[in-house]
Amino acid sequence: MITDFVCSLELCHTRVSLHRTLIMFSPQPIGYVRSPYDETAQVPKGLGAKHDAEGILEILPELEAGLTDIEGFSHLIVIWVFDRSAGFELLGMPPSDNRPHGVFATRSPRRPNPIGFTVVELLRRDGRLLQVRGVDMLDGTPILDIKPYLSSIPMEKLKRGWLAEAEARREKG
Amino acid sequence: MITDFVCSLELCHTRVSLHRTLIMFSPQPIGYVRSPYDETAQVPKGLGAKHDAEGILEILPELEAGLTDIEGFSHLIVIWVFDRSAGFELLGMPPSDNRPHGVFATRSPRRPNPIGFTVVELLRRDGRLLQVRGVDMLDGTPILDIKPYLSSIPMEKLKRGWLAEAEARREKG
Numbered sequence: 001m002i003t004d005f006v007c008s009l010e011l012c013h014t015r016v017s018l019h020r021t022l023i024m025f026s027p028q029p030i031g032y033v034r035s036p037y038d039e040t041a042q043v044p045k046g047l048g049a050k051h052d053a054e055g056i057l058e059i060l061p062e063l064e065a066g067l068t069d070i071e072g073f074s075h076l077i078v079i080w081v082f083d084r085s086a087g088f089e090l091l092g093m094p095p096s097d098n099r100p101h102g103v104f105a106t107r108s109p110r111r112p113n114p115i116g117f118t119v120v121e122l123l124r125r126d127g128r129l130l131q132v133r134g135v136d137m138l139d140g141t142p143i144l145d146i147k148p149y150l151s152s153i154p155m156e157k158l159k160r161g162w163l164a165e166a167e168a169r170r171e172k173g
Numbered sequence: 174m175i176t177d178f179v180c181s182l183e184l185c186h187t188r189v190s191l192h193r194t195l196i197m198f199s200p201q202p203i204g205y206v207r208s209p210y211d212e213t214a215q216v217p218k219g220l221g222a223k224h225d226a227e228g229i230l231e232i233l234p235e236l237e238a239g240l241t242d243i244e245g246f247s248h249l250i251v252i253w254v255f256d257r258s259a260g261f262e263l264l265g266m267p268p269s270d271n272r273p274h275g276v277f278a279t280r281s282p283r284r285p286n287p288i289g290f291t292v293v294e295l296l297r298r299d300g301r302l303l304q305v306r307g308v309d310m311l312d313g314t315p316i317l318d319i320k321p322y323l324s325s326i327p328m329e330k331l332k333r334g335w336l337a338e339a340e341a342r343r344e345k346g
Contacts, residue, residue: 024200024201024202024254024256024315025200025254025286025287026199027197027198027200027286028197028285028286029197030277030285030286059277063263063285065263065264065275066263066264066275066276066277066285067275067277067278068263068264068273068274068275068278069274069275069278069334069335070275070277070278070334071334072278072332072333072334072335072337072338073278073332073333073334074326074330074331074332074333075326075330075331075332077290079252079286079288079290081197081198083197090236090238090239090241091238091239091241100241101241101242102238102239102240102241102242102243103239104203104232104239104240104243104318104319104320104321105240105241105242105243105245105246105321106320106321107320107321107323111318112201112203112236112239112318113198113200113201113203113252113317113318114198115252115317115318117250117252117290117318117320119326142197144286144288145277145284145285145286145288145290146277147277147279147280147290148278148279148280148333148334148336149326149331150280150331150333150336151328151331152325152326152327152328152331153247153248153292153322153325154325154328155325155327157247157248158247158248158322158324158325159245159246159247159248160245160246160321160323161242161243161244161245161246161321162242162245163321163323164245165245
């Protein structure tokens, strides 16, 4: 019985703000990432990590019309789910530093909402398959949304906080 | 009784992929946007729209530790919920053009997952309040995540698809 199934997941009792949750929305995958990475350890991480890996964003057949005209954009914002991450920590040690930082000042996968964000370069569209460069997701990662990347903050206006400090420390050492 | 409440929202019967949804995650607000905009019509939209409005990202008290070191970053990625948008359409007419485009090639609020994305400039942090510039969200919008904005695509490498074409047509006309 469906009702039992819902409550067997302990959702009813563990979430204080269940009502709020349900009136927010229920995330549904719009598609999946095809990536060369099967495990977290394979994804380049830390300072100076380059994300040149090619992959495919495979959109569900019933949503293909939503890709109309996407081929004109050179870069896409991909919003996805850290589906192999559990729980979160407010302070954590990122791979690029030996000091802890707040989760909202890092790209840690252990976040209150396990949402990932990647900008990829669109190489080609074949129907509902988007061939892209710059994937840092694991193979099979559920995609929540794709948006066109429209504008950039000029590099000279960008401050990169603890990351710039960690880079400077590493260069010194 | 909680069980009845859950099913009274018709979630149990309307979502084919209920199981998948529940094992993805249940979005929880990490805080709320304080914005000068109360209604969608007030938010600047369309070609050349400037987003200079100041606002506050108010993070829940129990998550404040997650903001540690965020003040070093000049720009933040804010991921939020279009909580006053209902349903989605795969093809729609954006305010910046008179031709329809696929939802994933626009920033339309009527998306399969109603997730919004904004880059803001961090002006100041006061405890769990982040004073920012560049809000385009409505007052009270639930925030799902905040991440540091780390790098930019150089403007000369950016292609802006139908948006650039619509701008060119408008300049001609």
